[in-house]
Amino acid sequence: MPSLTLSVCIVTYERAEFLQRCLDALAAAPESIDEIVVVDASRVASSPESGGIPLRYVHAPELAGHMTRSRNRGLLSVRGEVIAFLDDDVTVRGGWGPALLRGFKDSGADATVGRTCNGLPGEEEYPREIGRLLTDGSLTDGFAALRREPCEVDHGIGANMAFTREVLCELGGFRDDYPGTALREDTDIFLRVKQLGGRSVFLPDAIVDHRPAPHVKGARFDTRYKLYGRRNHFVLLARYEGWRSRRLRSWIVGQFRGVRRVTGLRRRLERLAVVAVGLAFGAGAALRQARWNPTPARRSGRAAERLRRALSDPNRSAVSP
Incomplete structure (x- = not known):
């Protein structure tokens, strides 16, 4: 099987220091990473460095407070066959890129979520199934759990998630109407992959360390x-x-x-x-x-069609050498 190309998309807002720390970690472990796309909603543009990995920087202050719209803006620029999203306050561990692509090849997954460590005592032990939507409507997490093998999941975490270009094209990108903290926008897209009949897999070897940065507005769990x-x-x-x-x-x-x-x-x-x-x-x-019956997984409307055109453009279907 030919090698897959990998684009990494990072959205950021008023956290230039954290963004650069994230990019420094990628530059220290550049294997299999073909390009990085940064969508920055900060008021003032910055000049992030990526250590030689091709970097596209999109300054979009009009997207401040709209993380999922920033994700969709990034999809207009990516060229890889696999598109990974990282939060700006994570750092990848060595081997992250190869483990990610190996997971797609070995599992045939449409979406993956990597192990996301938060530095909390005992988080590597998780007695429940990882990433499941339960019959009572609640969600299990466990994305920091230490597992020997990949496992299938219903949903993932936005800090360290990846998708095939094809499935994002079919979905028409992210739904961008989960306001406030944007909580559940990541769960939403994984469940939509499942609605299409696709598979999502947890990859224990594609590891990032997540050290949550302060919120620009409010605080976590307020x-x-x-x-x-x-x-x-x-x-x-x-x-x-x-x-x-x-x-x-x-x-x-x-x-x-x-x-x-x-x-x-x-x-x-x-x-x-x-x-x-x-x-x-x-x-x-x-x-x-919503409606009485399930909402279709495929987004409709002009924004979704614009994304589909960009993601299906053969001139953007591979990273330029």
Whole structure:
């Protein structure tokens, strides 16, 4: 089988120091990486260095606060047959690129998620199945788990995920309407791959270290994060199986049951408020964005068709020597 070409796409916003650290790690482990595309929504353009790996830098300040739109902008420039997305606050370990391409070749997968380590004690031990959508509508993670062999998953993590060019073309790119923290935009695209009949695989040898950078607006796990998290999860389930989804109903019930497990009256009331507002927020969004039956995996509209044209362009189907 001929070698696959690999494009790495990184979206960033006001984190030039973290971006350069990410690029330095790629430059230190350049094997199999054919090009890097950076989409920077910062107010002021920067001059990142990639250590000799061909770099396309796209300055798009109009995309500030819209991570998935930045991902789609990057898809207009990539040329590889495999397209990997990295967060700007990760660093790849040696052998990341070869392990990624080997995983695609060996498994025939349409999408992959690599091992993403957060430096947390015990995270390499995970007793549940990795990356599964459960019958109660919740998700398992475990993307830092140490496994000997690749395994099939339902969804992945945006910090270290990759797709074939063909499947991204068929999907029409990412759905760009998961607002706020953009939580679940990565889950969404993996579930859409599954809707098409495609396969997603966890690759334990394609490893990155994830050291979350500070958010430009708000903080991780603050009230805003929790509200948008519930809103976006509601929309995700409603789209995947439609409004009649049993998973959606089970998940809603589970959210209220979780309130009862909180100790202390004040904390319980705070949790109840976040759940109620988040679910109402999600229900309102789902009325506009979902339907009774599952939403088709393939995006429609001018933006999606523009992406399809770019991804199917034979002049952009291979990295220039």
